[in-house]
Amino acid sequence: MSTIVDTRTTASRIAGVCAVLLLAAAIVAPVFVGRGVIQDLFFILTMLTLAQFWNLLAGYGGLVSVGQHAFVGIGAYTLFGAGLLLGLDPVAALLLCGVVAVVIAVPTAFFAFRLQGAYFAIGTWVVAEVVRLSVAQWQALGGGSGTSLPPTARDFAGTAWVARVLDVRDAAARDIVTYWLALALAVATCAGVYALLRSKRGLALAAVRDNVAAAQAVGVDAQRMKWLVFLIAAFGTGIAGGLIYLQKGRISPDAAFSVTDWTAFVIFIVVIGGIGTIEGPIIGVLVFFALQSLLADYGSTYLIVLGALGVVIMLFAPRGLWGLFAARTGIHLFPVRRRLRRTVPRNTQPPGETHG
Amino acid sequence: MSILSLHNVSRSFGALKVTDDVSFDVPTGQALGIIGPNGAGKSTLFNLITGNLSVDRGTITFDGADVTRTSAMHRCLNGMGRSFQIPQPFGSLTVFENLIVAATHGRGLRERDVADDCADILERTELIDRANDPASSLSLLQRKRLELARAMATQPKLLLLDEIAGGLTEGECRALIQTIRQIHASGVTIIWIEHVLHALNAVVERLLVLDFGRVIGIGDPATIMASREVREIYLGIEV
Ligand SMILES: Nc1ncnc2c1ncn2[C@@H]1O[C@H](COP(=O)(O)OP(=O)(O)OP(=O)(O)O)[C@@H](O)[C@H]1O
Numbered sequence: 001m002s003t004i005v006d007t008r009t010t011a012s013r014i015a016g017v018c019a020v021l022l023l024a025a026a027i028v029a030p031v032f033v034g035r036g037v038i039q040d041l042f043f044i045l046t047m048l049t050l051a052q053f054w055n056l057l058a059g060y061g062g063l064v065s066v067g068q069h070a071f072v073g074i075g076a077y078t079l080f081g082a083g084l085l086l087g088l089d090p091v092a093a094l095l096l097c098g099v100v101a102v103v104i105a106v107p108t109a110f111f112a113f114r115l116q117g118a119y120f121a122i123g124t125w126v127v128a129e130v131v132r133l134s135v136a137q138w139q140a141l142g143g144g145s146g147t148s149l150p151p152t153a154r155d156f157a158g159t160a161w162v163a164r165v166l167d168v169r170d171a172a173a174r175d176i177v178t179y180w181l182a183l184a185l186a187v188a189t190c191a192g193v194y195a196l197l198r199s200k201r202g203l204a205l206a207a208v209r210d211n212v213a214a215a216q217a218v219g220v221d222a223q224r225m226k227w228l229v230f231l232i233a234a235f236g237t238g239i240a241g242g243l244i245y246l247q248k249g250r251i252s253p254d255a256a257f258s259v260t261d262w263t264a265f266v267i268f269i270v271v272i273g274g275i276g277t278i279e280g281p282i283i284g285v286l287v288f289f290a291l292q293s294l295l296a297d298y299g300s301t302y303l304i305v306l307g308a309l310g311v312v313i314m315l316f317a318p319r320g321l322w323g324l325f326a327a328r329t330g331i332h333l334f335p336v337r338r339r340l341r342r343t344v345p346r347n348t349q350p351p352g353e354t355h356g
Numbered sequence: 357m358s359i360l361s362l363h364n365v366s367r368s369f370g371a372l373k374v375t376d377d378v379s380f381d382v383p384t385g386q387a388l389g390i391i392g393p394n395g396a397g398k399s400t401l402f403n404l405i406t407g408n409l410s411v412d413r414g415t416i417t418f419d420g421a422d423v424t425r426t427s428a429m430h431r432c433l434n435g436m437g438r439s440f441q442i443p444q445p446f447g448s449l450t451v452f453e454n455l456i457v458a459a460t461h462g463r464g465l466r467e468r469d470v471a472d473d474c475a476d477i478l479e480r481t482e483l484i485d486r487a488n489d490p491a492s493s494l495s496l497l498q499r500k501r502l503e504l505a506r507a508m509a510t511q512p513k514l515l516l517l518d519e520i521a522g523g524l525t526e527g528e529c530r531a532l533i534q535t536i537r538q539i540h541a542s543g544v545t546i547i548w549i550e551h552v553l554h555a556l557n558a559v560v561e562r563l564l565v566l567d568f569g570r571v572i573g574i575g576d577p578a579t580i581m582a583s584r585e586v587r588e589i590y591l592g593i594e595v
């Protein structure tokens with residue numbers, strides 16, 4: 001008798017192969033496509049990263065934060081601070097962005113975890129505002145009006161090499177390096193979140209979401225799961241924030257702590273794509289990018305369309321576009337469900353052993 | 357040696373005293389039944405023992421340690437397993453995953469080390485055919501079985517069962533009694549709240565009667581059932 005537990009499906013195997021091919025294509029893309037496309041891809045990848053972390057928080061951890069822009073801004077300012085004040089190479093400083101975000105996330109969690117539901121959401125927003133106002137006082141980094149990365153801090157690791165090998169100008173080389181970093185971050189994020197969900201901690205997250213009292217009664221540390229998810233999300237969001245502003249090269253408190261850009265849009269992406277799935281944010285970010293490209297010239301009309309679409313999806317397809325698709329087809333590209341198969345049923349002795 | 361001791365435990369909801377100065381010991385390895393009319397405070401007593409509710413007064417000792425202020429999670433890790441009277445499945449997980457989460461977290465083991473045990477438990481509780489279905493798709497009876505199965509998966513020293521025999525057919529009830537006897541025979545201490553008295557009497561060695569939150573009798577089942585106080589409470593209820 002043996003027990004086999006399997007999570008993979010045919011669809012997930014095909015998806016795995018496609019993902020590897022896609023990744024290979026994405027790595028060599030800078031050789032073939034222009035700077036504009038690279039910048040668009042950078043935007044898509046960083047938004048995907050932010051969306052995947054918000055999805056982890058809200059979709060899996062039940063922590064509906066509307067203050068994640070705090071960690072984008074903290075990451076951005078850490079990067080600039082490390083570059084301008086400490087003279088660190090910005091690429092090396094990216095890790096520091098995540099660490100500082102976690103350091104700020106700890107007291108935030110102590111405060112916000114005391115709040116329930118809508119109060120938790122509002123609490124995280126309040127924290128983000130407080131951090132933004134504090135950073136605006138930081139005169140060394142330009143106070144309320146912000147600052148730029150000086151030319152010296154812009155020649156970060158790899159730029160010179162890329163400029164030489166691909167024969168492009170320095171500005172384009174910087175975009176290519178940040179694009180590769182964004183690619184690595186997005187892939188690591190999707191893979192990391194998927195690995196977490198497939199582990200026993202992923203099961204615990206689902207159990208806590210379904211029924212806290214029952215989860216605790218079987219030994220799940222619900223509080224620890226909340227902390228784990230909140231700190232992981234802060235870490236990743238901080239790194240993404242640092243990377244986004246490394247590429248922009250210019251920072252201000254209003255932009256780096258923008259609730260619209262780094263929280264509202266991110267929530268939109270997750271909601272239209274499908275909350276609580278890994279596929280959802282991927283679909284969502286593509287739809288979001290398409291809408292933005294189509295409607296960017298219409299100013300506020302664009303925001304109204306986004307809002308209206310978000311509401312329609314929430315009403316008629318609460319599990320998002322991917323949820324709709326998965327329910328119809330049964331296809332999961334990132335399956336987490338464990339399937340039990342037993343090769344020999346219990347109490348059935350193999351032939352030949354019965355009269356031993 | 358007692359695995360569980362309650363000393364003067366009380367709990368009120370507002371003005372309603374639901375657990376009133378309850379004290380008793382459960383020797384290791386015993387099967388104790390708890391009976392009492394609806395609303396007597398039986399489930400509340402379970403919630404106090406497992407830590408889902410906190411006591412107002414009194415102390416609870418489990419396996420040699422004072423657990424009065426210990427969280428439900430830690431009491432599980434220390435060896436308490438329970439079923440809920442109103443089933444509380446993890447609806448988005450499959451039946452098998454419900455057991456996996458209990459076994460991995462309750463016992464602190466890795467998934468691959470518990471998969472066999474979980475599959476065995478599903479067979480013993482006759483849920484193996486539903487192993488890969490979402491728990492939300494189970495019928496009420498199957499959900500009750502899942503409560504038992506999930507508690508078993510944490511491999512408890514003390515198993516607390518809250519009304520799991522109601523609504524079963526004759527054959528199903530016999531199978532359930534068989535399963536609980538097996539668990540008991542393997543050395544697990546059992547406390548079982550049950551209105552189906554013939555099922556309870558087939559398993560327990562000792563009976564506790566609760567009424568209005570107070571212990572009005574504890575001891576040998578036959579003697580308890582014969583006492584006047586219990587007969588009065590149970591007048592009109594099948595014995
Ligand atoms: N959380 C609560 N808040 C207020 N009152 C409660 C709460 N839980 C239980 N009660 C009340 O406490 C009393 C005892 O409830 P409990 O569920 O412990 O009874 P029980 O003996 O398990 O009954 P049953 O046989 O119907 O399951 C009831 O009157 C119930 O209404």
Ligand SMILES: [Mg+2]
Pocket residue numbers: 398399400441518
């Ligand atoms: Mg009850």
